[in-house]
Amino acid sequence: MNGAEALVESLKREGVKHIFGISGGAALPIYDALSRPEAKSIQNILVRHEQAAAHMAEGYARASGKVGVCLATSGPGATNLVTGIADAILDSIPIVAITGQVPTSVIGTDAFQESDIMGITMPIVKHSIQPRRADDIPRAIKEAFHIAGTGRPGPVLVDIPRDVSQGQVEKFIYPDKVSLRGYQVHQVANPEDIEAAARLIAESTRPVLYVGGGVVNTDAHKELLALAERLDAPVTTTLMGRGAFPDAHPLALNMPGMHGTAYANWAVRDCDLLIAVGVRFDDRVTGNLAKFACKAKVIHVEVDPAEVHKNRRVEVSILADAKDALKKLHSATKARKNPEWRRQISEWKEQEPLRYNENGKIKPQHIVQQISELTAGEAILSTDVGQHQMWAAQFYSFKRPRQFLTSGGLGTMGYGLPAAMGAKFARPEQEVWLITGDGSFQMNSQELATSMIYKVPVKIALFNNHSLGMVKQWQDLFYEERYSGVNLEAVPNFEKLADAYGCLGITVTKTQEIRPALEKARETNDRTVLIDFRVDPSEHVYPMIPSGLSVDEMRLQPK
Amino acid sequence: MIEKTNERSVKDSKHTISVLVENRPGVLARVSGLFARRGFNIASLAVSATEDPQVSRMTVVTHGDAHDLEQIIKQLNKLIDVIKILDHTGEDLVEREIALIKVQAGVDNRGEIMQLATVFRAEIVSLSPRDETIIIEITGDENKIEAFLESLAKFKIMEMVRTGKIALVRGSAMT
Numbered sequence: 001m002n003g004a005e006a007l008v009e010s011l012k013r014e015g016v017k018h019i020f021g022i023s024g025g026a027a028l029p030i031y032d033a034l035s036r037p038e039a040k041s042i043q044n045i046l047v048r049h050e051q052a053a054a055h056m057a058e059g060y061a062r063a064s065g066k067v068g069v070c071l072a073t074s075g076p077g078a079t080n081l082v083t084g085i086a087d088a089i090l091d092s093i094p095i096v097a098i099t100g101q102v103p104t105s106v107i108g109t110d111a112f113q114e115s116d117i118m119g120i121t122m123p124i125v126k127h128s129i130q131p132r133r134a135d136d137i138p139r140a141i142k143e144a145f146h147i148a149g150t151g152r153p154g155p156v157l158v159d160i161p162r163d164v165s166q167g168q169v170e171k172f173i174y175p176d177k178v179s180l181r182g183y184q185v186h187q188v189a190n191p192e193d194i195e196a197a198a199r200l201i202a203e204s205t206r207p208v209l210y211v212g213g214g215v216v217n218t219d220a221h222k223e224l225l226a227l228a229e230r231l232d233a234p235v236t237t238t239l240m241g242r243g244a245f246p247d248a249h250p251l252a253l254n255m256p257g258m259h260g261t262a263y264a265n266w267a268v269r270d271c272d273l274l275i276a277v278g279v280r281f282d283d284r285v286t287g288n289l290a291k292f293a294c295k296a297k298v299i300h301v302e303v304d305p306a307e308v309h310k311n312r313r314v315e316v317s318i319l320a321d322a323k324d325a326l327k328k329l330h331s332a333t334k335a336r337k338n339p340e341w342r343r344q345i346s347e348w349k350e351q352e353p354l355r356y357n358e359n360g361k362i363k364p365q366h367i368v369q370q371i372s373e374l375t376a377g378e379a380i381l382s383t384d385v386g387q388h389q390m391w392a393a394q395f396y397s398f399k400r401p402r403q404f405l406t407s408g409g410l411g412t413m414g415y416g417l418p419a420a421m422g423a424k425f426a427r428p429e430q431e432v433w434l435i436t437g438d439g440s441f442q443m444n445s446q447e448l449a450t451s452m453i454y455k456v457p458v459k460i461a462l463f464n465n466h467s468l469g470m471v472k473q474w475q476d477l478f479y480e481e482r483y484s485g486v487n488l489e490a491v492p493n494f495e496k497l498a499d500a501y502g503c504l505g506i507t508v509t510k511t512q513e514i515r516p517a518l519e520k521a522r523e524t525n526d527r528t529v530l531i532d533f534r535v536d537p538s539e540h541v542y543p544m545i546p547s548g549l550s551v552d553e554m555r556l557q558p559k
Numbered sequence: 560m561i562e563k564t565n566e567r568s569v570k571d572s573k574h575t576i577s578v579l580v581e582n583r584p585g586v587l588a589r590v591s592g593l594f595a596r597r598g599f600n601i602a603s604l605a606v607s608a609t610e611d612p613q614v615s616r617m618t619v620v621t622h623g624d625a626h627d628l629e630q631i632i633k634q635l636n637k638l639i640d641v642i643k644i645l646d647h648t649g650e651d652l653v654e655r656e657i658a659l660i661k662v663q664a665g666v667d668n669r670g671e672i673m674q675l676a677t678v679f680r681a682e683i684v685s686l687s688p689r690d691e692t693i694i695i696e697i698t699g700d701e702n703k704i705e706a707f708l709e710s711l712a713k714f715k716i717m718e719m720v721r722t723g724k725i726a727l728v729r730g731s732a733m734t
Contacts, residue, residue: 306633
């Protein structure tokens with residue numbers, strides 16, 4: 001057995017079924033091992049660009065809760081993974097990225113296709129390992145999966161020099177546990193912290209639950225629902241937390257922050273207790289920190305100690321897995337009602353619901369609503385980054401976690417299509433939609449080929465406004481409409497582009513064509529469908545709290 | 560290894576922390592990279608072996624307020640290769656740095672310089688009468704070295720090199 005075969009055997013032990021990647025010189029031994037009959041339980045998916053491999057691994061991980069795996073050769077293959085790795089660290093997505101490396105004998109000599117990927121990715125990985133002997137590979141893989149998938153999840157890089165993957169393994173031993181003295185996971189809540197939190201809860205009259213990716217990552221939605229109902233506390237779900245709480249529930253406030261709902265932002269402004277769960281007080285949520293939830297005491301449930309007190313000093317912190325903490329908070333508190341608070345929130349919801357203005361043109365918000373209705377809120381929704389992303393987050397009525405795939409922290413245009421496909425690999429029985437824009441889609445459109453070859457059809461709603469819409473919105477609002485670098489005038493004919501890859505392309509230019517096109521997409525399951533919606537290019541995302549400001553400066557949809 | 564401290568924390572206090580790390584390639588880069596990218600500064604850094612061959616010790620002197628220090632420790636703790644961090648703020652420490660100072664010393668002032676060295680219990684480790692230089696070695700805490708440098712100010716210091724601080728906690732407490 002050589003190192004590459006030991007790698008494949010180790011991946012099998014970790015239950016890996018899919019690997020997304022592209023081969024190359026330094027990865028040849030690994031690809032050779034993947035071609036053997038012993039590797040047949042692993043599907044080796046050849047993508048068209050390594051960046052997409054990393055995003056597919058992310059989409060796969062997000063949709064399934066398992067660790068996603070991507071693979072690339074040394075040099076450019078490895079550097080193409082970098083954006084996906086950076087994306088995964090900011091959104092706490094568990095992936096293992098495996099790269100080929102030039103042989104140890106030439107490392108450091110600027111050899112052909114050599115790049116110091118360990119060094120390049122050091123600031124954006126949860127950890128990285130470069131095995132120096134074939135015998136080190138099983139332990140490296142065991143550690144990589146453990147580190148990627150536990151605690152606050154994140155990306156782990158395993159960089160394997162070619163002589164190591166080719167080297168002979170003396171004896172294959174797969175460790176059954178990991179012992180890393182520098183890695184502790186704070187999974188279980190301290191009872192004193194729970195008690196302190198319960199006291200704050202008992203004293204509060206206007207509680208709000210502010211929940212994020214940590215609830216999704218620990219599949220703690222049932223515990224969240226139980227606690228929210230027990231405390232009669234409204235729940236706002238961050239971009240990474242969308243789906244953690246059902247939007248149709250009367251306690252749901254939808255999203256907070258820059259493009260959050262007015263009622264979520266008002267609730268956070270006026271609450272006297274903010275129960276923050278698996279969130280990091282990101283600037284897109286808080287705006288001006290000094291004015292964020294400034295009447296509230298804060299309980300912070302968080303698995304990563306470094307997030308506690310990082311942006312906001314909190315009264316009580318609970319270092320634990322969201323699931324464990326929510327369960328314990330439920331047992332430590334009494335059922336209650338907050339009629340005054342709930343009445344206030346209902347008023348706000350009526351006063352300023354999410355809305356848009358009809359003007360006979362195709363409105364992107366309307367399309368998202370239609371998709372939400374047609375799929376009964378059951379589809380997996382992936383997005384790219386920009387205006388369409390915000391409309392998708394606002395107007396789709398989510399039911400459960402792992403349903404919404406989006407690049408929250410890094411804001412990676414080009415994430416959407418590969419992530420959608422990764423989700424389809426993980427959950428083939430699910431209907432998977434991609435909401436995208438003409439700018440983002442062109443950043444990884446080559447993966448239409450991969451979707452056809454591997455029969456992972458996704459349904460694409462492309463909001464075509466011939467521009468980088470979100471940037472244009474900022475130039476409209478803050479730069480006196482001085483447009484610079486936002487006009488995508490010469491976009492391709494997306495219908496023909498889809499056709500060129502063997503997908504079904506549809507162009508929608510009139511409002512009455514929207515519904516039939518969406519229905520056609522839902523009926524077509526043998527190939528990817530791309531609908532090019534020619535949307536109103538003047539549409540802006542509202543509400544909007546301009547960067548660094550507070551809820552007092554929130555701009556609402558003009559009437 | 561001495562880096563100029565950035566402006567943000569000049570007003571803040573100095574902290575000495577011991578970072579015990581796995582003795583592996585690349586660990587220094589992980590630690591120093593973390594300081595750089597999160598805007599924490601390193602006033603002094605010394606890396607050394609410990610009594611355990613698998614463990615290295617980094618003694619870091621950093622500037623910052625309580626919040627900065629809390630973040631530094633928490634972010635360092637996230638590195639898998641970091642085993643343990645000890646914050647020595649307010650602890651009773653034995654602290655040492657070494658400086659080598661090359662001073663121009665002719666017949667006329669050599670005696671005075673050597674006398675000064677004796678007062679500070681510094682040692683003359685090299686003397687070149689032909690080109691009239693001496694190298695003085697001084698060991699001590701930061702204050703002592705600063706004081707010595709100050710008293711040498713009227714002479715011509717040609718070159719100087721100084722180590723980062725190393726420190727151990729007094730008594731049975733572990734550093």
